[in-house]
Amino acid sequence: MTEDPGLTFQRKKEHIELCLTDKVNFKHKTNGFERYEFEHYAITEVEKDRIEFSTIFLKKKINYPFLISCMTGGTAESEIINERLAIAANELNIPMGVGSQRLNIENNNNDQSYKVIRKVAPSIPLMGNLGASQIVKMNNFGKVQKIVDLIESDAMVIHLNASQELMQFKGEPDFSGFLRKMEKLVKKITVPVIVKEVGAGISKKAAEKLLGVGVKGIDVAGAGGTSWSAVEILRSKVETDNIFWDWGLPTSFCIREVFKLKKEHKFVLIGSGGICTASEAAKAFALGADIAASAKIILQELFKNGEKGVVKLVVSWFEVIKNIMFLTGSHKINELKNRLILKDKLY
Numbered sequence: 001m002t003e004d005p006g007l008t009f010q011r012k013k014e015h016i017e018l019c020l021t022d023k024v025n026f027k028h029k030t031n032g033f034e035r036y037e038f039e040h041y042a043i044t045e046v047e048k049d050r051i052e053f054s055t056i057f058l059k060k061k062i063n064y065p066f067l068i069s070c071m072t073g074g075t076a077e078s079e080i081i082n083e084r085l086a087i088a089a090n091e092l093n094i095p096m097g098v099g100s101q102r103l104n105i106e107n108n109n110n111d112q113s114y115k116v117i118r119k120v121a122p123s124i125p126l127m128g129n130l131g132a133s134q135i136v137k138m139n140n141f142g143k144v145q146k147i148v149d150l151i152e153s154d155a156m157v158i159h160l161n162a163s164q165e166l167m168q169f170k171g172e173p174d175f176s177g178f179l180r181k182m183e184k185l186v187k188k189i190t191v192p193v194i195v196k197e198v199g200a201g202i203s204k205k206a207a208e209k210l211l212g213v214g215v216k217g218i219d220v221a222g223a224g225g226t227s228w229s230a231v232e233i234l235r236s237k238v239e240t241d242n243i244f245w246d247w248g249l250p251t252s253f254c255i256r257e258v259f260k261l262k263k264e265h266k267f268v269l270i271g272s273g274g275i276c277t278a279s280e281a282a283k284a285f286a287l288g289a290d291i292a293a294s295a296k297i298i299l300q301e302l303f304k305n306g307e308k309g310v311v312k313l314v315v316s317w318f319e320v321i322k323n324i325m326f327l328t329g330s331h332k333i334n335e336l337k338n339r340l341i342l343k344d345k346l347y
């Protein structure tokens, strides 16, 4: 179904407005990172100033294992946001995702809001974005390849947002045939496919199925940060006490569980969902994430302090992560693994 562009414009505007507040946070559920503490290692032999974060993501060298999550595109307002996020991503030399390119497929008048990114960030790893509810309706994936080419993306991200579709007025809670379509999609397009949630988390069981059809990356986007059910409940202005507000699997649980699949599958594990501090990002790495990612806090920082604020925020997080690595005796970020203790075990 093609959506009226006026309605889409209004919806995207409301999404941004709501996400600039913390009204859309989970009410009682957390991402679970607060249950862990780092194990202090008194005889650390790390030289703090030698710690380095650069790594390879989507065949490109990046300076920090951190990603600006998929957020926006398709409207004049989102063109400005994408441009400013891209300026920050370019300065940091980190990857970034665009928001859903559904409008790109249905109406190419909005191309500029996505294309603007490559003007200011010609070589960062860039990821395209479409929802599961669009994928299930497609019979050939030529249009997906077109939007990959349009923004010269290095990967295509498909988002799973079942609880959002359920709560959204005129949402499309129909993902029937999804895995079969994904199996075709990964073979048809020229870039790797990554699958993400939007804040309800991906379980080990779901990730295993996705990896089984050829998906190359999983972004768990777990519960405890932005609740997309909450966004739609608030937009509907109908129900404020709804059991689906807090629906989903906490981020820390998802990372820990999906990481177990690394034994049998080669894939990138992205840890996101309510990562709002350096310590939460460090704990995501410690539980097994290769890359950490955030959405809402980055948007809020952009509106508060501009692209310079976003750069400062990410740099400051990684300074703190360096300190955590020094204190836990971790020379490399992947040595943070096994450096966590459940707080219950401390007393």
Ligand SMILES: Cc1cc2nc3c(=O)[nH]c(=O)nc-3n(C[C@H](O)[C@H](O)[C@H](O)COP(=O)(O)O)c2cc1C
Pocket (backbone or CB within 6 Å): 015, 016, 019, 069, 070, 071, 072, 098, 099, 100, 129, 158, 159, 196, 197, 198, 199, 221, 224, 225, 226, 272, 273, 274, 275, 293, 294, 295, 296, 297, 299
């Ligand atoms: C304003 C805004 C718009 C978003 N739009 C999209 C989108 O179009 N596609 C998508 O995959 N995720 C979208 N997301 C979800 C984020 O990528 C992320 O998965 C989710 O917000 C959880 O991360 P957080 O707790 O750090 O915000 C959006 C998030 C925000 C804040």
